[in-house]
Every structure is written in structure tokens, then in C-alpha cells.
Amino acid sequence: MSATLSFDRVSRRFQTRTRVVHALENVSIEVRQREFTALVGPSGCGKSTLLNIAAGLDTGFDGSFSLDPPKADRAYLFQSPRLLPWKTAQANVAFVLEARGASRSKARTAARHYLELVGLAGCEHQFPAHLSGGMRQxxxxxxxxxxDPALMLMDEPFSALDEITAHRMRxxxxxxxxxEPRxxxxxxxxxxxACFLxxxxxVMASDPGRIVADVTIDVPRPREHDDLRLSxxxxxxxRALFDHSSTPVSTDSPNQQAPATTKGDPRHATL
Ligand SMILES: Nc1ncnc2c1ncn2[C@@H]1O[C@H](COP(=O)(O)OP(=O)(O)OP(=O)(O)O)[C@@H](O)[C@H]1O
Ligand SMILES: [Mg+2]
Incomplete structure (x- = not known):
């Protein structure tokens, strides 16, 4: 099972001590069933805010968000693994299944299966402290x-890993x-x-957080990292990132496109 989600003119403002932050301004996006969508953009452009709304963790926004089916199971994977340190690898996985009503033996069997799927067969009884960062992730x-979530929300899940481990994980x-596409x-x-996966x-830009490009990666899978089409x-x-990197848009006219003022060499783009 997988889910469809739809953000319709979603705006999210945060009041800080000194100003109102326009984390998202009139963001509309539809994500189809089984579609793998990557969100990129500079720090502070609202990517995590969008994920929190999709996870149901943030409800203080204007506009509408809908999930179909509405009660679809969601899983959220963060940059750090957030494991329970006093439980083994297997117990960390089994725990969430037991919390959803699975019997202890079913939960353990399923945990072993999923640990094997991510290449951790044989590590079931290790505690997080004895695993490498990549293994914990x-x-x-x-x-x-x-x-078995219908929707997977992943917030920079591989960014803390070394490149070789990240490459394997991708x-x-x-x-x-x-x-099993979700x-x-x-x-x-x-x-x-983003292009590989x-x-x-x-592509998002900040001040206010908004969408500035939406690009379909029309390269069949399996993909190779050095495919020139991905490059x-x-x-x-x-180019889309650089064109929108330095000029804040007036929040009075949120759909206005920011003129690009800084043209860097896109080959050296960093976010
Ligand atoms: N609870 C909060 N209170 C005040 N401001 C917030 C809160 N959460 C987010 N913001 C602000 O909203 C904006 C968007 O934040 P968000 O975390 O979504 O950015 P991001 O794109 O995920 O950034 P990064 O790439 O650094 O993780 C930022 O300016 C941030 O400071
Ligand atoms: Mg973030």
C-alpha cells in the first residue's frame, strides 16, 4: 500500500522573539502514489517543516494538507538514527511492531527479516553503542x-554517513x-x-520558503551514479538553486519569481 499526498497553498509562519519567519508561503505540491520525490533547497527554506506537516506533527499551518488514505501509516527517518540505546538492534525494530499490536514472536521474526533486508543479518543482538554510524542508520x-508505511518521510537520512556507506545505503x-515502491x-x-534516487x-528557496522548480528525472532504473543524464x-x-539563492521575495506577492542576482558556477553548487 502507498499513499498520495497533497499540499494546497500551505503557509507556515513562526513567531520568534524578533520577527515572523515565513517558513512556507503558498506551497502547493501533489505527490503521487509510489512516487519518490526529493526535496532540495538551502538551509531554512522549509524542507523539514514540510515533512513535519506530512507526518502530522505540525498542524499550525494555513492552507490544506491531505493524505489518501487519510490514516495511511507514515514512517519518519531522521539524520540521526534515534535508537533506544538499551535495546538490541532486533529489539529496536521489534519494539515498534509490538507497539502496533504484533505478538512478541511475530515482531522478532519480522525484525530479523527487515534487518536482513538492510544488510544487517548477524547483528540482531548488538546494542547501538557497538554498531557503526552506518549500521545504526x-x-x-x-x-x-x-x-510497512504507505509514506516514508526521510530527512537527510544519509548526510552524516561517510560517502562509501552512503553510496551503499542509496x-x-x-x-x-x-x-516494494512506497x-x-x-x-x-x-x-x-537527489538525481540518483x-x-x-x-527545488525550494527561502525567505519565504517556496517551490521554485519541479524536475522529473526521466532516467530508467537501475541507475548508475556516473550516468551522464543524471549529471x-x-x-x-x-542553476535553479543558484537563480533563486540570494534574492528574498516579497511575501506580499508570494508567487512572484525572484530575479537571480548571483550567478555562480553551477558545477560548484553547495547547499
Ligand atoms: N519551531 C520553530 N520556531 C521558530 N522558527 C522555526 C521553527 N521551526 C522552524 N523554524 C524556522 O522556519 C524556517 C524553516 O525551517 P526548516 O527547519 O523547515 O528548514 P530546512 O529547510 O529544513 O533547513 P535545514 O536544511 O537547515 O534543515 C527556518 O527559518 C527556521 O528557523
Ligand atoms: Mg531540515
């Missing part, structure tokens, strides 16, 4: 997959996605990662 991925994630919203600062990349998409996304 795999446990978190197994835990997310184990609840390949594994794509393989899992091909076996709707995925994946936040990243890494354009190569996603069916579609949504071309990466350049296109770099």
Missing part, C-alpha cells in the same frame, strides 16, 4: 520499513523501493543523491 531504516534503498519524500542537500526533484539533471537543478 540501517537499523533505523529497518525500523521504518518494518511498519543503492539498497533503491533496490528496496523497486521491490510514496517517499526525501530531503537532501546533495543534488547527486528520485523520480522527481522539487545533466544535476546541472539543471544547480
Amino acid at each position: 540501517r537499523v533505523a531504516l529497518a525500523r521504518a520499513l518494518a511498519v 543503492k539498497e534503498l533503491l533496490e528496496i523501493h523497486q521491490i 510514496t517517499v519524500l526525501f530531503v537532501t542537500h546533495n543534488l547527486a543523491e 528520485a523520480d522527481r526533484v522539487v 545533466a539533471y544535476q546541472r539543471e537543478l544547480s
Whole structure:
């Protein structure tokens, strides 16, 4: 099962001590069933805010958000694995299943299955402190997959990993996605990662947080990291980011496109 989600003119403001932050302004986006959508954009453009709304954790927004089916199971994977340190890898995964009503033995069997799926067979009885950062993140991925979510929300899940481990995790994630496609919203600062993984990349800009480009990555899977078509998409996304990187848009006319004032060499784009 997978879900469809729709943000319709969603605005989210935060009142700080000194000013009102326009974290999102009139953001509209539809994500289709089984679509893998990556969100990229500079720090503070509202990516996590969008994910929090999709997760149902933030309800203080204007506009509307809908999920179909409305009670679809959601899993949220963060940059850090957030495991329970006093539980083994297997117990960390089984815990969420038991909390959803599975019997202890069923939960353990399922936990072993998902740990195997993310390449952690043999590590079931290890505690998080005895696993590497990459292995801990795999446990978190197994835990997310184990609840069989219709919607996967992933907020920079691989950004704290070394490049070789991140590379493996991306390949594994794509393989899992091909076996059982779910709707995925994946936040990243890494354009190569976005192009490699996603069916579609949504580019955001800040002040106010808004969508400035929406690009379909029309490259069949399985994909190779060095595919020149992916590099071309990466350049296109770099340009979109740079063109909107330095000019805040008046929040009185949120649909207005910001004129690009700083033209950098897109090959060196960093977020
Ligand atoms: N609870 C809050 N209170 C006040 N301001 C907030 C709150 N949450 C987010 N913001 C502000 O809203 C804006 C968007 O934040 P958000 O965390 O969504 O950005 P982001 O795109 O995920 O950034 P990053 O790439 O650094 O994670 C930022 O300016 C942030 O400071
Ligand atoms: Mg964030």
C-alpha cells in the first residue's frame, strides 16, 4: 500500500522573539502514489517543516494538507538514527511492531527479516553503542520499513554517513523501493543523491520558503551514479538553486519569481 499526498497553498509562519519567519508561503505540491520525490533547497527554506506537516506533527499551518488514505501509516527517518540505546538492534525494530499490536514472536521474526533486508543479518543482538554510524542508520531504516508505511518521510537520512556507506545505503534503498515502491519524500542537500534516487526533484528557496522548480528525472532504473543524464539533471537543478539563492521575495506577492542576482558556477553548487 502507498499513499498520495497533497499540499494546497500551505503557509507556515513562526513567531520568534524578533520577527515572523515565513517558513512556507503558498506551497502547493501533489505527490503521487509510489512516487519518490526529493526535496532540495538551502538551509531554512522549509524542507523539514514540510515533512513535519506530512507526518502530522505540525498542524499550525494555513492552507490544506491531505493524505489518501487519510490514516495511511507514515514512517519518519531522521539524520540521526534515534535508537533506544538499551535495546538490541532486533529489539529496536521489534519494539515498534509490538507497539502496533504484533505478538512478541511475530515482531522478532519480522525484525530479523527487515534487518536482513538492510544488510544487517548477524547483528540482531548488538546494542547501538557497538554498531557503526552506518549500521545504526540501517537499523533505523529497518525500523521504518518494518511498519510497512504507505509514506516514508526521510530527512537527510544519509548526510552524516561517510560517502562509501552512503553510496551503499542509496543503492539498497533503491533496490528496496523497486521491490516494494512506497510514496517517499526525501530531503537532501546533495543534488547527486537527489538525481540518483528520485523520480522527481522539487527545488525550494527561502525567505519565504517556496517551490521554485519541479524536475522529473526521466532516467530508467537501475541507475548508475556516473550516468551522464543524471549529471545533466544535476546541472539543471544547480542553476535553479543558484537563480533563486540570494534574492528574498516579497511575501506580499508570494508567487512572484525572484530575479537571480548571483550567478555562480553551477558545477560548484553547495547547499
Ligand atoms: N519551531 C520553530 N520556531 C521558530 N522558527 C522555526 C521553527 N521551526 C522552524 N523554524 C524556522 O522556519 C524556517 C524553516 O525551517 P526548516 O527547519 O523547515 O528548514 P530546512 O529547510 O529544513 O533547513 P535545514 O536544511 O537547515 O534543515 C527556518 O527559518 C527556521 O528557523
Ligand atoms: Mg531540515
